[in-house]
Amino acid sequence: MKKKSICYSSRVRKRFIVIFRTMKLLSILIFAGSMAVTASTYSQVTKIDLRVENATLTEIFEAIEKNSEFIFVYNANVVNTHVKKSISVKNENIEKVLDILFRGIDVAYRIDDRQVFLYKREDLKRMGRIETNIEDTGDQPGRIEITGMVKDAGGLPLPGVSVIVKGTTIGTVTNADGEFSLRIPADAKTLQFSFVGMQAQEIPVEGKNTFSVVMQESVVGIEEVVAVGYGTMKKSDLTGSVTQVDAEMYKRQPLTQVTEMLTGTVAGFRSTQSTAASGGSSMMVRGPNSINASNTPLVVLDGVIYNGDISDINPADIVTIDVLKDASSAAVFGAKAAAGVILITTSKGDKGSPSINVSMKLGVSEARNKDFLVRDENNFMEYRKNFFRTLYGTQPDYYWFSPNDLPEGVSLEQWRSASSNPNPDDTREWLARMNFFPGEVQNYLDGNSVYWANEVMPKGIRKDFDVSVSGGTENATYYWSIGYIDNEGIIKGDKFSALRSRLNNEYKINEWLKVGVNLQYAFRDESTVTANLGEAGVQSPYSKVFNDDGTVNWYPYGYEVSRNPLLNTYGQDRLRKVQGLFAVLYSELTLPYGFSYRFSYQPNVQNIKDYNYWSPDTYVGSVSYANGRIERTDYSNYEWMIDNLIKWNKTFDKHSFDLTLLFNAEMNSDWESMMANSNIQPEPVLGYHGIQFGIYPAVESDDSKVTGDALMARLNYTLNEKYLFTGSIRRDGYSAFGQKYPRATFPAAAFAWQISRENFFNEDWFINRAKLRISWGRNGNRSIGAYSALSALSLNQYYDGSLVQMGVNTSRLANNNLRWEETESLNIGIDMGLFDNRFDLSLDVYSMSTTDLLVERSLPKITGFENITTNIGQLENKGFELTLVSKNINTSNFTWKSIFTYAMNRNKVAELFGDKGEYVLEGKTQEGEMPDITNKWFPGKALDVIWDYDIIGIWQLGEEEEASKYNLKPGDFKAKNLDDVEKYEALQDKTFIGYKEPRHSMGLMNEFTLFKNISASVFLRADLGHLREFAYSVRGWSMFDRQNSNNYPYWTFENKSNEYPRLNNNLASFGGGIMPYKPTSFFRVQDISVSYNLVNTISKIKYLKSCDIFLSARNILTITNWPGWDPESGNDPMPRIYSVGINFTL
Known part of the structure; x- marks a missing residue:
């Protein structure tokens, strides 16, 4: 949760700075005597003349x-000071001015001489009840006196x-210096400390007479500001479904x-962990909304x-990530938002002296479940x-046994x-x-063996370094960072490195003009050639990886079908x-x-070079193509986008308006060229630099250009x-x-009701806060090729009678x-604070x-077209989501906070x-x-439904x-026969047996602090109710006798498996x-981290x-019935990562 700030005048004396920088709401002590004191104070005799318009x-x-x-x-996070009001008064006291100013908005005040304290109305009620219930202890007998001080973090x-x-009405409140004294019963066990906006604490007395208490920010941040389309908004004012993730975690x-920040922490967001060094993975919000077009938010x-x-x-x-679901x-983004929106907010500079932050991490990754690869x-x-x-076969069973381990009763x-x-x-x-094979025989006799898992899956080193500099003045802020990451994957040859830099600068030219620039540059090296796990799966342990000369x-x-899995790697x-430059140039x-205007221009440039050389020592460079093969691909993309935003914010008494208007234009062009050559002469010694020396050149190119524009209007209206x-x-x-349909219109509407702000709502109930949300809207999907609506040409050869x-x-x-794919959505939600906002x-x-739906449909050949x-x-698509944040x-000395998420999605x-017509399915x-049998799309069924034979066991001995x-025969699959015909046929006997995507997804983030300096987090995940094909138990190819990549209890005469x-x-x-x-259901301990703050150790070090020093581990434990590599990745091993790091600020 973000640190809440307290706003105060620059003329406040030093003592008041100390007192009020950390105040969250009105002091109960001052409140108790405020009405009696103010009659003779400065506030009663001072008259104010004020005239402002829309400020x-x-x-x-x-x-x-x-x-x-x-x-x-x-408290700037409690009082919304961005509300605009108009007021005209003459010769009025401060109470009258504030009554007029705060009419219709949830701001209350309390005056203590020259200090005006602002807070929410409901908090005043709660503090009043606490103050009323506190008993005056006086000098009653049988009491002991205790003293103490309460501070913030x-x-x-x-x-x-x-x-x-605890358990009595005996109490007091801290004074202006945070101090308290109290006479308590001798048998008192526990003291309760509470303050609005802070986490309540219980401290055991345990015979102590003095106490030092540190209070933490409340776990529930209902006043946090979240990003929404083209702006920000307080979380309490949201009408839609938005989830925010604090990157600090x-x-x-x-x-x-x-x-990697979002999976399991945002209900409804799905992203499968990647096994590659680059960490890339797909994203999806609230399940699939399209068959062929993109489902990426x-x-x-x-x-x-x-x-x-x-x-x-x-x-x-990154500072925060907000997911619009x-x-x-999401409708303000129209044609691009059918799959949801992810809003990323990066760091900005703050007013103050320069601050330098350095973060260094060093780690190692290893394959989880490595023993599954090769026996x-x-x-x-x-x-x-x-x-x-x-x-x-015709051979007796003992024929295959070792002469040193013959069955009982069989002689040599x-x-x-x-x-x-x-x-x-x-x-x-x-x-x-x-x-x-002869090579295997010799290696067996010589006692030489290879453990292929170690050859193709070595441990990988991971390095991550980041430096940032930030600061600012009254008229300028700056943030600059540079980061370098260098990862080795768990498959030999898998590597990824990137240099990434960011510059966020903003300048205040005068009171009405502000300009800024955000620059992002990235250089990625993805020159990876990995070992072939499939080939490793058919290798004999009695092998020779390298020749005597090192090649x-x-x-x-010795088998000239099974190639070395490291062949391409070497x-x-x-x-x-890959190089990318993204910029945002803007003025406001x-x-x-109450009007404002923002202009922004966003150019985006990307260049990719992908050059490959297969030497004659590779299969491609010697068998597929003689004497080497070279391919060079160059890709460039240039995009620009212009946003014109006009905003208007106005409050009339109980009515608040926030209007946003947008005009957007964009263009995207890309150019791709590919050159290839083979049979490089005389010798391919220059690698991919010698493409001109081949004798079979080929050249291709592919360019495209698309344009778009948009108009948008949005109005937020708040009543009382x-x-x-x-x-x-x-x-x-x-x-x-x-x-005919180049344009489309996307409307949306939403309503939210702050039930807890109604007079009839009793916040003393276990529900302290409640808001009902209802939203409806229509979004679009334009994820098609640039020329999908046009006819396409294909190259063909023909014989003219003499030549081709x-x-x-x-x-x-x-x-x-061809028109827009459109998604219409209805969302109903409720937000609640429970048990004094503890939950x-x-x-x-x-x-x-x-x-x-946008699809490529095949056409009958008689039409002369393919598709x-x-x-x-x-x-x-329907679903349910739950997020529970709890203290x-x-x-x-110890705090524990949890964030639990649950999501369920169903589609059809x-x-x-x-x-329409008659068809045969499931034997009927x-x-x-x-x-559509080819694509396995079935009307009325889920998009991810599995249509296959329902395997009910294995044929056993005695069932021949x-x-x-x-x-x-015994040992073969036994499947359900749906049509009673003694033959397995697809349309007659295949049925619906399950789903490929999880039916239930859960995540649990736990954060701990111990003795203020030690922090820890544990992140747990679970995906339940889905299936995945287990191809390793199928032997349908020519090398099944040497398939060696799976370790499962297959059927034998002794092990009569029914699975x-x-x-x-x-x-x-x-x-x-x-x-x-x-x-493939699984429960995973995905992330564990521990950090230690050296604040006490370094307090004397200047600057x-x-x-912080920290340790972390990922994918520590997975509980699953999945027999393969990993239930999440399926056919690839999942890395287990350990890292250590340090983060310090100068």
């Missing part, structure tokens, strides 16, 4: 202070804190990308749309023995006689039966460098009558700070759509009626419907192509809208006769193919403001 409260306060000795003291005294003996984690960076690579944003620069919140030599021999035994002579001409050497005879051994065990030379004008209304409309245009000629033909039909609960229920981009069907424990294809003839009816089939199982008898699916 903010801050400006009005300054005007009063300038012409009087009054000083306003308030910054060490400044807190006045007005209530101190009560992740400063100790080894993050590579922004998305829009990214808005510092208030402007950002179309660059999210990898270019340094997580160290409902249509009303050791002993397990490999057992595996091969069982494979051959299940072939059901009997074993040898099973071969017609056995090798004199028993070991060589056995290895021959096991189909060993890579193409065929490690033989391919790759350069992939403050105009009369209880009833909040939001309405918006946006009109978008985009050049990629058909000539090149020609073109139209492959895609134009569609002038902050948000619940949301939503329903979305996407129509005119057409068109609009079809309807997709429905679990709060004492002077409501309508597809509209083709059905009538209705026909499914029944299995043979399906041409199967996993035999090796070399029969798949051909299942029409349309069969794939086993396994549960050093703070210093």
Whole structure:
């Protein structure tokens, strides 16, 4: 939670600075005597003349202070001083002026001589009840006297804190210096300390007479400012569904990308962890809203749309991330916001002397569940023995056993006689039966073996360094940072490095003009060539990785089909460098009558070089292409966007208006060229620099350009700070759509009711705060190719009777009626503060419907075209989300805060192509809208539904006769037969068996502080109720006898598994193919971090403001029934990361 600030006049004496910098609300002590004292004070005799028009409260306060000795003291996060008011008074006292000024808004005041304290009305009521209940102890017998002082986390005294003996009405309040004294019963056990805006504490008495108490900020930040489209707003004033993430929680984690902050901490946000060194992953908010178009949310960076690579944003620069999930919140972005919006706010400079922050992290990553990759030599021999035994050949079972480990009752002579001409050497005879290649035999006899898991998955080193400088004056602020990250992945050859820099400067030219520039530059090195895990999975442990001369051994065990998994890692030379520059140049004008104007220009440039050279020592450079292969791709993108924003903010009595108008224009152009050559002559010694020396050149290019524009209007209206209304409309245009529908309109509306501000609401109930939210809106999706509405040409060869000629033909039909994909959404939510705001609960229920889905539809060959981009069907999406923020424990030496999130999403294809008729499915003839079997889209079913055979077990010994009816044997899959025909056919016997996406997602972030200097966090995640195909248990290819990448209990004559089939199982008898699916539900301890603040140790070091050292670990523990690599990544290992770091500020 952000540190709350207290605002006060520059003329306040030093003593008042100490007192009021940390005050959150009105001091109970002063409140108790305020009405009796003010009659004879400065406030009663001073008269004020004031006339202002459409000024903010801050400006009005300054005007009063300038012409009087009054000083306003308030919490800037509690009192909304951005509200604009008009007032005209003459010769009135301060009470009259404030009554007029605060009419219709939730601001109350209390005057103590020349100090005016501002707070919320409901807080005054609560403090009044506390003050009334405190008992005057006097000099009653049997009491002991205690004293103490209460301070805030910054060490400044807190006045007005209530101190009560638990279970009694005996108590007092701290004075102006934060001190208190109290006579308590001798048997008193516990003291309770409470202060509005702070976390209540209970301190055991334990025979002590003096107490020193430090109070922490309240866990619930209902007055936090969150980012919304084209502006900011207090959290309490939101009408839509918005979740904010404080990036401070992740400063100790080894993050590579922004998305790593959001998974599990934002209900409804889904991003699968990446296994790569770059950390890249997909993003999705509230499930899929489209079939073929993008489901990736829009990214808005510092208030402007950002179309660059999210990898270019340094997580160290981020202050907050706000996720807009409902249509009303996102509708101001129109055609780009159907999948939600992620608003990222980066650091800015503050007024003050320069501050230098340095952060350094060093870590190591290792593969989790590494043993799943390849068996050791002993397990490999057992595996091969069982494979051959299940072939059901003519050989006796003992034929495959080692001569040193024969079954009971089988003699060595009997074993040898099973071969017609056995090798004199028993070991060589056995290895021959096991189909060993000569290289394998020799390595076995020499005792040489390779553990391929270590060869292809070494530990990776991770380095992360960040430096930032910030500061400012009255008229200028600056923030500059530079960060370098260098990661090695857990697969050999996987690497990622990036240099990222940011500059955020703002200048106040005069009272009405402000200009600024935000610059982001990133240089990424993605020149990675990884080892081939698939090839590692079919290697024998009796192999030779390198030849005697140090070169890579193409065929490690002699079989010229199975290549070395490190072949490309050592033989391919790759350069992939990415540069990106994103800028925001803006000016802001403050105009009369509450108007303001902002102009911003956002250029975005990206350049990519991707050069590859495959030497003759690689498969590509020698077999696919002779004597080397070179490919060079150059890509450039240039985009500009212009935003013109006009805002108007005005308050009339109980009515507040906030109007935003936008005119936007944009252009995006890209250029791509590719050159390739092969058979490099005479020798390919120059690598990808020698492309001109090949004899088979090829050149391609691909350029495109799109334009867009938009008009938007949004009005926020607040009545009496209880009833909040939001309405918006946006009109978008985009050049990629058909000539008839280049534009679309996207409206939205929302209403929120601050129930707890009604007079009938009793905040003494366990519900202290409640707000109801309802929103509706329509957003669009324009994620199609630049020329999707136009016809496409394809190159073809034809024979003219003597020569082969090149020609073109139209492959895609134009569609002038191509229009926008639109998503309509309804959201109902409620926000509540419970048990004295100890818990902050948000619940949301939503329903979305996407129509005119953008898809590529195949056309009959008779038309002469292959496909057409068109609009079809309807997709429905519903869900429920919960976020609970709680303060679990709060004492002077230990605090524990939790953030729990839960999300559930359900979707279905409501309508597809509209083709109706009879069709066969699940063994029955059905009538209705026909499914798309090829893409597995079924009307009425979820988009991620799994349609396959329902495997009910494994055929066992004794079931040979029944299995043979399906041409199967013991050890093969047994599936449900839906049509009673003794044959497995796709349309007759396949059914719906589950879902690929989680049915329930949960996250739990726990934050701890101990003795003020030690902080820790533990992040837990769970995804439940989904399935994933487990292809490792299928043997449907030519090298199944050497598949060695899985470690699961397959069926054997001794291990009669009813879950996993035999090796070399029969798949051909299942029409349309069969794939086993396994549960991928998991519970994961994803992140753990511990930090120690050296503030006491370094307090005497000049210029050093703070210093933290920390340890962190990621993916420590995963509990799951998934038998493969990892339940989240599926077919790839997940890295476990350990890191240590230091962060200090000068």
